Amino acid sequence: MRAVALVPARLGSSRLPGKVLADLAGRPMVVRVLERLRGCREIAEIAVATDDRAVAEAVRAAGFLATLTRADHPSGTDRIAEVALAMQAEIIVNVQGDEPFVDPALVDALVVAVRQGAVIATACAPFEGDPAEPSRVKVVRSAKGQALYFSRAPIPAGGPYYQHIGLYAFRRATLLQVTALPPSPLEQSERLEQLRWLEAGLPIQLVPTQAPSLAVDTPADLARARAMLGAPKQGGDP
8 A cells, every 4th residue: 555645734824824834943844844754664755844935945945755735725634635535545645744754754654554354544642741731632532442532621530641642654545535524513623623433423543652743833832843953043944
């Protein structure tokens, strides 16, 4: 089963506009993501899906593939589904454009999970910090390692808490199926699209890891990412 990694990337962001092109030690953040994905053994092709020509140009200048999509997609999942329609692949991995430290081995593990029978696979890690923080999504696991529920609230009551890591591997047919579904009540309540899939009866396999990745959602996250790369904040950047 051929696997490809698609990175949805748009410049609009309510908390950190333009973050995918923010400078990280001399390279745009989205390019840092792509460079990490080069280390994957199970991925045959890597591409960015974007509605912005500036993002596409930056990606291509770094030697990677970029496809321009429609601008009206409500989510990154919908954006990569448009690109997946024209690709020859049985497995599509959605890697966010704001994950500059994404673990290639974890991406590979998600691909393997789908090859072994999962229709959707995602990742989780032991929770560190305050579980009441709504921007860090919690997931409850079944005894078989499948997701029972995702929430911005601290669940289950009293823990243990597991942080959801926003990487997804789909069977291609499943990706096209979930993006054709209408928004569901739980999805709208929690503002988490994966709840739409659970409500539709689609199982989501969890792949555990001990090291949660750093998603850059705020200026503080960006400063931390720059510090990890040994890069000071650049004047004029987000």
